[in-house]
Amino acid sequence: MATINQAAVKEDLYDAVNGDWLKTAEIPDDHASTGGFMDLVDTIEKTLMHDFDAMAAGDVAIDNPQLAEFIKFYRLTKDFKQRDAAEAQPLQSCLKQIDSLSDLADLQTRMPDWIYDGLPLPFSLDVDADMKNTKVNTLFAQAPNTILPDKTYYDEGNQAGPKLLAVYAKMMTELFQKAGYDDADAQQTVDDALKFDRLIVPWVKSSEEAADYSKMYNPRDFKQFTNDSRYLDLAAITYAVIDGDPTTVILPEPAYFDHFNEVVNPDNFTIMKNWMKTKLVQRLSAYLSDDMRTLATTYSRTLSGQKQPRSRAKSAYYLAANTxxxxxxxxxxxxxxxxxxxxxxxxxxxxxxxxxxxxxxxxxxxxxxxxxxxxxxxxxxxxxxxxxDQLEPVYKQFKTHTAEEGGSVLSNVLNFGRIARKDMFAKWNQPTDRTRxxxxxxxxxxxxxxxxxxxxxxxxxxxxxxxxxxxxxxxxxxxxxxxxxxxxxxxxxxxxxxxxxxxxxxxxxxxxxxxxxxxxxxxxxxxxxxxxxxxxxxxxxxxxxxxxxxxxxxxxxxxxxxxxxxxxxxxxxxxxxxxxxxxxxxxxxxxxxxxxxxxxxxxxxxxxxxxxxxxxxxxxxxxxxxxxxxxxxxxxxx
Missing domain, CATH: 3.40.390.10 (Collagenase (Catalytic Domain))
Known part of the structure; x- marks a missing residue:
């Protein structure tokens, strides 16, 4: 290990050790940072991309069935010729589902399927360990995320918030236009999404508040929880995904559910619907054509200062590897x-x-x-x-449908997500797995x-x-x-x-x-x-x-x-x-x-x-x- 100047340590240990490196280190255009942790990430990325590219090309045999399914999916994510030709077409069926909603009662009937599909909703359900009886999995209900990264960005006087929302609105309007919306509809959809987002902000926690784990545990009697909504039957929705009769639900954001009717009601239905569409397009554009993928990174890159989106090759690798x-x-x-x-x-x-x-x-x-x-x-x-010691069994259910079988990147992602969410809900009231x-x-x-x-x-x-x-x-x-x-x-x-x-x-x-x-x-x-x-x-x-x-x-x-x-x-x-x-x-x-x-x-x-x-x-x-x-x-x- 290199010798460091003791006098320099007296002034600044970090600079004494890293000063020479800091003078020459350059942040890659597709990164927001570089350094110790990120250098290892980059090295692993190169190693695994090399290995998986060889497998995808057929140069290396694959003797593991789950790895074989991954490589089939990796070939799909790498096929930008097909992805670019399809443009926003794989997204249309999801958008049409939301567009066709007539009212909250209609949403009610479709919501269980949408929970399994992971479509944006004004609340979500999940299953995790009961914080006071961690041997058993229990039910949690969550508030949605805000568009800005923390509620403090919405505070009056925060200069970053309005600038970031303007970037977000421009990005989303252009994405809707690429998805076939005319200029006026695209603009109106995004404007409504921003209005609905504002309704959520007062009732969710800041990062500082959320950092206190003890305040995550807010058990609510299930019957009381179902009464939190005047316009949605939360009990019927829950019973559709949980095989049993919950007595309690944990609310990490209890204030949101206390004010649920102020957010989710018939008067707000149209702006909520457009918020759902906006969240959907933002989330799923990564799985579409390259121009939609890169455009959809504009907001996050503005947040982090990253100059360029990832290359096609890297984005394909991370999309497949993260799945x-x-x-x-x-x-x-x-x-x-x-x-x-x-x-x-x-x-x-x-x-x-x-x-x-x-x-x-x-x-x-x-x-x-x-x-x-x-x-x-x-x-x-x-x-x-x-x-x-062993792979989670749920991955054995992941079967990639190739382009020849009518599969797209997005259709496979949605199917994998549905399998994973069904597996999660099946764990309700079951023993937790400490080895996971x-x-x-x-x-x-x-x-x-x-x-x-x-x-x-x-x-x-x-x-x-x-x-x-x-x-x-x-x-x-x-x-x-x-x-x-x-x-x-x-x-x-x-x-x-x-x-x-x-x-x-x-x-x-x-x-x-x-x-x-x-x-x-x-x-x-x-x-x-x-x-x-x-x-x-x-x-x-x-x-x-x-x-x-x-x-x-x-x-x-x-x-x-x-x-x-x-x-x-x-x-x-x-x-x-x-x-x-x-x-x-x-x-x-x-x-x-x-x-x-x-x-x-x-x-x-x-x-x-x-x-x-x-x-x-x-x-x-x-x-x-x-x-x-x-x-x-x-x-x-x-």
Whole structure:
């Protein structure tokens, strides 16, 4: 690992490690950012596109039936000659379904089928673990998403909101024109969609509000829920997709359903219908001709500052790979990771849990009762590394209909979605599956699932600079070690701490310990809140859970590094800063500041080391240095 200038670290750790790279790094035109995580994504993309192109060309034999179905679909997504010739034709039947709606009673009769088909509706149903009894799947009802990425964009004085809505309206009007609408109809349809969108805004949560997991759990008696709508029979709709008699439904956005009749009523039927059509065209244009696909990226690219849409080849790959994500992930995991690496990293995770356990047992601010429960939670923590042991059975139902069989990209996508949603609804009132993966193995990321009390590390992140046998143990601890401990720490962040060892929303803290923890969490909010970045400010409340996890992760990983005979804290902190290297457009950074629960990458790299005493001794940082933080201001939770 390259030597860094110690004097430069005193001013800015992130810049000292990544400064030379930042001077020369260029953001590709089809990206909003580049850097550590994105470099791995790009490498995996090239590897898998090479492999799958060879299979699609018939140069490589395929001995896996699910992979064979994926490759058949990939050939369809790559066939832009056929897609361009069809233009918007595959979309017409869906549009006609919405156009033919006469009133809410008509929508009522068709809604169960539309729920299975995934067509836009003014609310949605899904099935997930009951947050207070996570052994069983229960019913959730969700509010629709707003057009703008967060409700704060609609606030008076937010200058970005009106500009973004203008871009969205122009894009959608042009898409409707390409779908055969005349100029006036296209304009009216989009205008109505924007009006209906505004009706939703007051009753949904901001990103900051949604970041509090405990407020997701709002159980409502099913009979009361069905009375929330005066004009739709919510009971009949639910019974059509759920085989049974629910007594409760969970509402993550209860205010929306409290005001449901103000949004969904006969007076708003026309604008709601046009909102449905607008959402449909926006969502499905990616599966049509290339000009519609690229036009439909205009709004998202404006949001992120991405200069160009993806190439045809890349868009075809991602469309197919995202549809068969777990199939692709298993292929990647088996070929490029393997059982030996899976076992090695699993062992590393177990070692990190042991370090965390020792730290909990030595904790000086938790009572004995709470400390014992925390250790119990660690003992029950599930570990998933690399890739799942087997493919989810639902993928065995995915059969691609080729062009010769009358299939199009869109018709196959709609069919796959219907199969997946039927499979999801069939899980209502059934036992949850703690072994199920929500990320595919080729995803450069990791996660903690509070409802399942599991940590998951896909194969794609388990490589340099995060992890490599060519790196020192300290460098690996500063990379993947800190990531592993970060995910463990999520079990004890302001959200994870609310869930017990079984993933149930259940307060296992003494009142005094809970109060003390909340004060510590407030200090983490204060440490980040209001920091100037990219022409905006960090929201310490929005990012608090990830910042707590970063702090616990880095501190725990450092202790593990110090336990090795070849400890090198220079390498530890250097690799920590390196994994967060990122160059992004200003638009993308400002978007993340509004909606992302993670702090900006540079601040993740710089702020957390300032909380660790060893950082100061390692780089001889003194009062007066820019990276110096007075001891009483250093936040230490785990």
């Amino acid at each position: 068969f994500d777990q199939v692709v992930g298993l292929y990647y995991g088996h070929k490029y990771f393997g059982e030996a690496a899976k076992a090695d990293v699993h062992h590393m995770v177990e070692k990190m849990i042991d370090v965390y356990k020792r730290r909990l047992e030595a904790n000086d601010w938790l009572s004995a009762a709470t400390r014992e429960k925390a250790v119990t939670k660690l003992n029950h923590l599930g570990i998933q590394v690399g890739y799942p 993966w929500e990320m595919s193995a080729d995803t450069v990321n990791a996660y903690y699932h509070p409802f399942m009390n599991i940590i998951v590390f896909p194969a794609a992140i388990l490589q340099a600079p995060f992890y490599s046998l060519k790196q020192s143990s300290s460098a690996n601890y500063g990379g993947i070690g800190a990531v592993i401990a970060h995910e463990i720490s999520h079990a004890f962040d302001n959200n994870g701490a609310l869930f017990d060892e079984f993933g149930n929303l259940n307060n296992w803290w003494t009142e005094a310990d809970s109060a003390h923890f909340k004060e510590l969490a407030k200090s983490m909010i204060t440490e980040f809140d209001g920091i100037d970045f990219a022409g905006a400010k960090v929201n310490g409340t929005l990012t608090v859970s990830e910042n707590i996890a970063d702090a616990g992760g880095l501190s725990c990983a450092e202790e593990a590094a110090k336990g090795e005979s070849d400890v090198d804290l220079h390498a530890f902190f250097t690799n920590w800063a390196m994994i967060w290297r990122m160059k992004a457009t200003k638009q993308y950074m400002q978007l993340l500041l509004s909606i992302d629960v993670h702090a900006p990458a540079k601040l993740r790299a710089n702020v957390q080391p300032q909380n660790l005493d060893d950082f100061y001794s390692t780089f001889a940082i003194q009062p007066g240095d820019a990276m110096y933080l007075a001891p009483e201001k250093r936040v230490k939770i785990w």
